[in-house]
Amino acid sequence: MVTEITKGIKVSVETEYQPKYSSPRQFHYVFTYKVTIENQSEHTVQLKSRHWYIKDAAYSDREIEGEGVVGQQPIIEPGQEHVYVSGCNLKSGVGKMIGTYLIERIIDGKTIEVRIPEFVMVVPDRFN
Numbered sequence: 001m002v003t004e005i006t007k008g009i010k011v012s013v014e015t016e017y018q019p020k021y022s023s024p025r026q027f028h029y030v031f032t033y034k035v036t037i038e039n040q041s042e043h044t045v046q047l048k049s050r051h052w053y054i055k056d057a058a059y060s061d062r063e064i065e066g067e068g069v070v071g072q073q074p075i076i077e078p079g080q081e082h083v084y085v086s087g088c089n090l091k092s093g094v095g096k097m098i099g100t101y102l103i104e105r106i107i108d109g110k111t112i113e114v115r116i117p118e119f120v121m122v123v124p125d126r127f128n
Contacts, residue, residue, distance in 0.1 A: 070086055
């Protein structure tokens with residue numbers, strides 16, 4: 001698990017390779033990632049959008065932007081957390097992701113760019 005804290009918002013990410021949904025012969029490797037967003041600040045916040053950079057070892061990089069996460073724009077009270085699971089497919093079986101969330105403080109509408117820690121996705125036996 002990797003973790004980063006930006007202005008009281010803690011983001012932790014765990015990854016898992018999904019062999020059942022992958023097809024190595026077709027250069028299709030599927031990974032899931034579980035994200036925990038914990039509000040350690042004193043303000044209620046809402047996650048408004050995400051911005052991801054995906055690096056696939058032997059292929060083109062991708063950039064993804066959009067509203068919320070998995071169709072939600074969760075409101076997170078102080079001391080509370082929001083957990084979601086999403087996925088990423090790679091062609092090489094080796095890659096990484098990094099990004100940011102745009103978080104808005106409910107009390108005054110101030111936005112904060114919260115860093116998502118870089119995490120690696122590697123097929124378990126890739127380097128053996």
